[in-house]
Amino acid sequence: MTCRICNNSTYMVLDLGSTPPANSFLSSIEDKIENFPLVLEYCSSCSNLQLRDCLDSDKLYKNYYYVTPKSQTLDSHYSFFTNFLLAKNYLNSESSVVEVGSNIGDFLQHIKPYVRSIIGIDPAENIAAKANSLGIETICDFFSTAAADNIKKKYGSADTIIARHCFAHNASPHDLLQGVKLLMAPDGHVIIENAYAVNTIEGNEIDQIYHEHMFYYSIQSMSKALELNGLVLVDLFISQVHGGSISFVATHAENNPTVLDSVADYLSYEKTVLTKSKLLDFASSASKIKIELNALVKNILNEGKTIYSYGATAKGNTLLNFIGLNNESITYCVDSTEIKQGKFLPGSKIKIINEEEGLNNPPDYFLLTAWNYRDEIISKTRESGNYSSAFIVPFPELKIMR
Numbered sequence: 001m002t003c004r005i006c007n008n009s010t011y012m013v014l015d016l017g018s019t020p021p022a023n024s025f026l027s028s029i030e031d032k033i034e035n036f037p038l039v040l041e042y043c044s045s046c047s048n049l050q051l052r053d054c055l056d057s058d059k060l061y062k063n064y065y066y067v068t069p070k071s072q073t074l075d076s077h078y079s080f081f082t083n084f085l086l087a088k089n090y091l092n093s094e095s096s097v098v099e100v101g102s103n104i105g106d107f108l109q110h111i112k113p114y115v116r117s118i119i120g121i122d123p124a125e126n127i128a129a130k131a132n133s134l135g136i137e138t139i140c141d142f143f144s145t146a147a148a149d150n151i152k153k154k155y156g157s158a159d160t161i162i163a164r165h166c167f168a169h170n171a172s173p174h175d176l177l178q179g180v181k182l183l184m185a186p187d188g189h190v191i192i193e194n195a196y197a198v199n200t201i202e203g204n205e206i207d208q209i210y211h212e213h214m215f216y217y218s219i220q221s222m223s224k225a226l227e228l229n230g231l232v233l234v235d236l237f238i239s240q241v242h243g244g245s246i247s248f249v250a251t252h253a254e255n256n257p258t259v260l261d262s263v264a265d266y267l268s269y270e271k272t273v274l275t276k277s278k279l280l281d282f283a284s285s286a287s288k289i290k291i292e293l294n295a296l297v298k299n300i301l302n303e304g305k306t307i308y309s310y311g312a313t314a315k316g317n318t319l320l321n322f323i324g325l326n327n328e329s330i331t332y333c334v335d336s337t338e339i340k341q342g343k344f345l346p347g348s349k350i351k352i353i354n355e356e357e358g359l360n361n362p363p364d365y366f367l368l369t370a371w372n373y374r375d376e377i378i379s380k381t382r383e384s385g386n387y388s389s390a391f392i393v394p395f396p397e398l399k400i401m402r
């Protein structure tokens with residue numbers, strides 16, 4: 001295969017078999033759903049990790065179930081993110097902001113008081129409609145050069161373009177970056193936040209691999225993609241959100257901007273992680289978690305105890321389907337997202353119930369499929385009066401927390 005960023009050849013790192021698209025929840029247990037291969041590849045030329053097979057975006061986003069959850073973890077991340085942008089003057093009271101993949105507009109709601117104007121763009125019809133009903137002007141479309149052109153004609157150039165956890169969702173970063181190039185003001189900035197390949201590999205996060213995530217960006221691969229589109233990486237910051245994320249800050253290359261030390265500092269560490277041997281370790285961690293988690297679940301069930309999963313996450317669906325766990329071993333999946341409740345997880349066919357039901361009839365163990373909210377979910381569970389359920393945390397190493 002070839003790298004979708006630099007066109008050099010890639011090699012296979014990990015094959016997770018065939019699974020349904022991770023956010024295609026089933027309305028009925030009888031619903032049939034197609035499986036597609038989930039194979040991760042690496043390009044040693046630009047250090048890009050990508051999916052071998054990309055699904056048509058229309059299939060993935062027409063009716064989308066990921067609604068940004070209400071979460072303290074996310075609220076504090078939004079504050080950290082906004083303070084960083086304001087402190088570095090990537091955002092100020094005169095900024096016109098466009099957020100790509102803005103979901104229901106939670107982040108735009110957060111930065112609204114600090115800037116001149118905000119507009120969201122999101123392809124999921126149900127999600128964009130919800131954002132608009134909440135007062136966040138949201139265009140329902142995929143971001144592309146055509147969409148960028150329309151936004152520019154209607155609202156003018158954007159001083160700041162923000163794209164949080166959506167760049168990996170498009171099979172061609174070049175299309176997205178051409179749109180950015182067109183829409184961004186001459187002295188503007190684009191901030192692209194994404195799960196960071198270094199955290200994914202170091203944390204054995206094999207469940208970050210699902211069809212929506214077509215890329216696992218590194219500083220090297222993003223720099224290359226930016227460079228090929230007349231942009232340049234000038235700054236970055238790292239955060240713990242979503243299992244470890246990186247936010248790339250870029251601007252027009254023709255400005256010959258100063259590249260801050262943060263780029264070189266993190267790049268040297270990244271090069272020690274994205275190596276052939278660490279990628280092999282990552283692939284081995286998949287077999288290890290499969291064996292260990294299956295054995296643990298078997299022991300728990302043999303003792304006559306019950307397990308629910310916590311979080312109807314895209315990640316969780318990769319994990320459950322790869323491990324081979326289903327509704328015979330996991331009784332329910334608890335999740336706070338209303339539109340997911342009453343549905344069934346694709347593949348494992350586990351029924352999703354709300355948090356209150358999970359609290360009223362608690363299991364002996366929760367398999368924490370939303371492990372990225374570990375501390376928040378465990379505190380919330382304890383504060384609600386449930387001191388008995390233990391938590392099985394699958395990553396970075398399988399462990400039980402009581």
Ligand code: DWN
Pocket residue numbers: 066069070071165166212213242310311312313314315316334335336337355370372373376377380
């Ligand atoms: O890139 C993507 C990321 C950012 O989000 C996606 N393509 C889709 C999604 O991935 P995910 O489904 O793995 O995301 P989360 O953010 O880990 O999902 C958390 C889930 O857990 C939500 O469905 C809500 C639920 N939840 C809950 O039930 N109680 C979350 C919290 C914090 C809670 O207290």
